[in-house]
Amino acid sequence: MGAMNSRKKxxxxxxxxxxxxxxxxxxxxxxxxxxxxxxxxxxxxTVVDVDxxxxxxxxxxxxxxxxxxxxxxxxxxxxxxxxxxxxVPFLLYVIFNFLRIQDAYRENRAPRYTFLIAxxxxxxxxxxxxxxxxxxxxxxxxxxxxxxxxxxxxxxxLFLVAFENFLYFYAMKALPFKNNRSIALGYLxxxxxxxxxxxxxxxxxxxxxxLLEPTTNPTHRAFIQALANLYTxxxxxxxxxxxxxxxxxxxxxxxxxx
Numbered sequence: 083m084g085a086m087n088s089r090k091k092x093x094x095x096x097x098x099x100x101x102x103x104x105x106x107x108x109x110x111x112x113x114x115x116x117x118x119x120x121x122x123x124x125x126x127x128t129v130v131d132v133d134x135x136x137x138x139x140x141x142x143x144x145x146x147x148x149x150x151x152x153x154x155x156x157x158x159x160x161x162x163x164x165x166x167x168x169x170v171p172f173l174l175y176v177i178f179n180f181l182r183i184q185d186a187y188r189e190n191r192a193p194r195y196t197f198l199i200a201x202x203x204x205x206x207x208x209x210x211x212x213x214x215x216x217x218x219x220x221x222x223x224x225x226x227x228x229x230x231x232x233x234x235x236x237x238x239x240l241f242l243v244a245f246e247n248f249l250y251f252y253a254m255k256a257l258p259f260k261n262n263r264s265i266a267l268g269y270l271x272x273x274x275x276x277x278x279x280x281x282x283x284x285x286x287x288x289x290x291x292x293l294l295e296p297t298t299n300p301t302h303r304a305f306i307q308a309l310a311n312l313y314t315x316x317x318x319x320x321x322x323x324x325x326x327x328x329x330x331x332x333x334x335x336x337x338x339x340x
Contacts, residue, residue, distance in 0.1 A: 101336045104182055105325040107175035112322045114167035122151035122161045130154045138222045142287050144296035144303040148314065149233060153222055162218040169211060176207045176243070183250050192253040199249065203242050210239035227288045234281050240317045241277050244270060247324075256331040258324065273316050280313050 132154050134140060139147045152161035183200040186192035214236045220228035248257075248270050255261045283306060286293040296303035 099336055101334050103329050103334050104175055104178040105328045107171045107178065108325045109322065109329075111168050111172035111175060112318065112325070114164070114171065116318065118161055118164040118168060119148070119151060121164065122157045125157035125160060126151045126154060130157055138226050141297065142226065143306060144298075145307055148310065149217065149222075152217070153229075158218065158221075162215070165215055165218070169215065173208065173211050176204070176211060179243070179246065179250075180204045183246070186250065186253060192250060196249040196253055200246050203246055207239055207242055210235040210242075214239075230284060230288050234285065237277050237281055237313075237317075240321075241273060244273055244321065251328065256328060258327055269316070269320070276309060276313050276316060280309055283309070 134146050134150070137146070137150065137153070139150055139153070152158060180200050180203075183192060183197055187194065187197035214232050216232040217229055222229040248266050251257045252261065252263060252266065257263065257266045259265055283293055287296070294302040294306060296306050
């Protein structure tokens with residue numbers, strides 16, 4: 083009798099199912115990141131009391147890098163507080179992106195090599211996502227290279243995700259422009275070249291062995307600025323627009339918790 087009453091008083095089990103497209107997570111993450119940068123820009127230009135031509139980044143690049151808007155107080159603290167609004171949804175996106183590739187492979191809709199690449203990329207993507215916050219641990223004024231390396235990891239992360247998505251969306255016949263492989267490959271190739279140049283040039287400047295001399299050569303400085311602007315275009319508005327596009331074309335998935 084006591085056991086029966088105990089069972090009656092025990093908490094009931096709950097379960098629910100949620101149908102969604104993982105691309106909504108990337109949209110939330112990108113909108114949050116853009117919001118962070120905009121708020122950082124406003125704070126840097128209205129509240130931060132630092133001469134922009136005296137900071138380390140300006141002395142290295144010959145111009146203020148985009149990360150300058152999150153490097154100085156109070157923008158630094160506010161940006162660090164806002165970072166989880168990018169970090170958490172993007173981390174979930176990385177995980178669910180792998181899971182949908184795994185499901186497609188198990189259903190024979192995606193080739194084995196796509197699944198294996200996603201499997202090998204997954205732990206690195208998770209680490210690079212959570213390690214990006216180290217940009218707030220090291221100030222560029224204290225140690226530029228330690229501040230810059232997490233950003234390099236961020237650049238590598240975005241390329242890995244783009245490459246993974248190309249393989250998945252092509253297999254699912256969901257690439258833009260009627261699953262146009264040539265356009266997608268063109269974008270991916272351009273992103274690879276721009277990312278490689280950006281990383282190599284940035285690291286060479288940070289290590290003190292510059293491949294280009296932006297502080298003394300206006301042509302070199304203009305080239306790096308153009309490279310930075312092109313990179314920003316390739317990794318912010320393009321993937322964001324792609325996510326909105328894929329919300330309609332790529333399959334939805336069901337998350338069940340019980």
